[in-house]
Structure formats: structure tokens, C-alpha cells
Amino acid sequence: MTPGLELALRLGIAATIFALLALWELAAPRRKLSVGRLKRWPGNIGIVVVNVVLVRLLVPTAAVGAALYAAGEGIGLLHWLQLRLTFAFLIGFLALDFAIWAQHVAFHKIPILWRLHSMHHADLDIDATTGLRFHPFEILISLAIKIGVILAVGVPPVAVIFFEVVLNATSMFNHTNARMPYWLDRALRLIVVTPDMHRVHHSIVRRETDSNFGFNLPWWDWLFGTYRRDPEAGHDGMTIGIPQFRDPGESRLDRLLTQPFRKDREHRQPPS
Ligand SMILES: [Zn+2]
Ligand SMILES: [Zn+2]
Numbered sequence: 001m002t003p004g005l006e007l008a009l010r011l012g013i014a015a016t017i018f019a020l021l022a023l024w025e026l027a028a029p030r031r032k033l034s035v036g037r038l039k040r041w042p043g044n045i046g047i048v049v050v051n052v053v054l055v056r057l058l059v060p061t062a063a064v065g066a067a068l069y070a071a072g073e074g075i076g077l078l079h080w081l082q083l084r085l086t087f088a089f090l091i092g093f094l095a096l097d098f099a100i101w102a103q104h105v106a107f108h109k110i111p112i113l114w115r116l117h118s119m120h121h122a123d124l125d126i127d128a129t130t131g132l133r134f135h136p137f138e139i140l141i142s143l144a145i146k147i148g149v150i151l152a153v154g155v156p157p158v159a160v161i162f163f164e165v166v167l168n169a170t171s172m173f174n175h176t177n178a179r180m181p182y183w184l185d186r187a188l189r190l191i192v193v194t195p196d197m198h199r200v201h202h203s204i205v206r207r208e209t210d211s212n213f214g215f216n217l218p219w220w221d222w223l224f225g226t227y228r229r230d231p232e233a234g235h236d237g238m239t240i241g242i243p244q245f246r247d248p249g250e251s252r253l254d255r256l257l258t259q260p261f262r263k264d265r266e267h268r269q270p271p272s
Helices: 003-027 037-058 062-073 077-081 085-109 111-121 128-132 136-153 157-174 182-188 195-201 219-223 253-261
Strands: none
Touching: 003 128, 003 157, 037 128, 037 136, 037 253, 062 136, 062 157, 077 085, 077 136, 085 111, 085 136, 085 157, 085 219, 111 136, 111 253, 128 157, 157 195, 182 195
């Protein structure tokens, strides 16, 4: 498959899932939006365009290229062990998901990384577009970590492609502002991070922000004791965002891109 066709396919899948989730949000909204789409979507979608173009220009082969290289040269644990593809696929997928979880925790705990990641949290509402709103520098650091994991573990290329497509879809899904029956949310939470579970992570209350770091599999938060079922103020009463950057004007693309470089005091975290 040519890189152009691969990119077109991935964008096509992402756009289709996004359209379905956006329709679901319109049909059955979970919370009333405080700022709304018109003010937020141009910036949030602008960031996606910047990120897609930047990654293609700077790292055209990206993660799949690293996986193909590792497979060709026999680099990484799973290639040395010569496991069957099914096992290598499963272990590779789990390793990537755990790495993304651990990286998310690091982006909260290390001040310089928090500056980049807080742009994701500064969104005053959350919906499917928030799931793609990450600072380009966070995207590049994340890609470098992912390539490191792929080379060390020897994740098969097919697992990398599957993981990236799934993570993109689940990230949009778990930010969706759509209602689903309580029983369905509880059942889905056993295997995937649901919108109600991830919304807790977007609470303005610091100890709630410091929970539910998963984007895809919910198990790491259970294992490491960072799982929180609901926000204390309830899903309708909770405030979304961080104490800094509460002006809706901050939703503009240029403001989003410059947020990490503002003065120190604007980034100070309240105590947890
Ligand atoms: Zn976060
Ligand atoms: Zn989020």
C-alpha cells in the first residue's frame, strides 16, 4: 500500500467515525455545552490539520515505518522470541496501550510536559473534537515515545496500524458529549474507556483530573489505583477545564498553539 493511499484510508475512517459521533452528540447530548461548537470547533479542527500536516512533513514514515524496519531487521523483544503473530499482535497492542497510559501520567506530573498537555484540558467543553485537540509538540513527543516502544518491543506492523486506528477512534469516542444508557456505560467500561469515565479526567477539580488516564483500555487505571467512577459534582454539575485559560477567546487556533509558552504563573497547578 502506498503511503498516500494509507493516509487517505486512515483519514477516511477517522472522518466517518467523527461524523457518526457528531450526529450522536446532536441527537442525544449528555451535557449542555457552555461555550458551544461555533467558538471551539474552528480551533480544535485547525489543530488536527496542523498535526496531520506536521507529522507527514517531519516524520513521513512515522510509527508503521519503525515497525516495518524492526520486522525487517529482527529488532525488538517479540522478534527475538519469534512468537506466533497472534501472540505478538496481542502483546504489542497491550504494550503500546500501556505506554500511552504511562506517557499520559507523565504529561500530568512533569511541569514542562503539563504545559503542552494542559492545552487539551483547557477546552471549556468536551466533545469529539476535544479527543483530537493536542498540541503539535505533544504529538511529536508522543510519536517519538511510541517509536521507541515499537523498536524495543518489536511490535508487528499490523498491530501498530490497528492500534493507531483504534486509538484515534476511541479517543474521539471517549470525549463524545453523548448520552448512553447507564447499564451500557458500565458494561463497556470493562473493555474500553467510555465518555463518562474520561469526562472525570476533564474535571476542574485537581484530584479528579489526576484520575482516569486511560484513552483506550480502562485496565491500567484499575491496576494502578487511579480509577474514579464519577465526578463528585455529578456529570451535569461538574465544571470542565482547568482554572487557567477560562476565557472562550482562548479557543482560537493561534491562542491554542501559544498556550504552553505563556508566563509561568498562568500554568501553576492548584494543589491536588
Ligand atoms: Zn490528561
Ligand atoms: Zn481528554
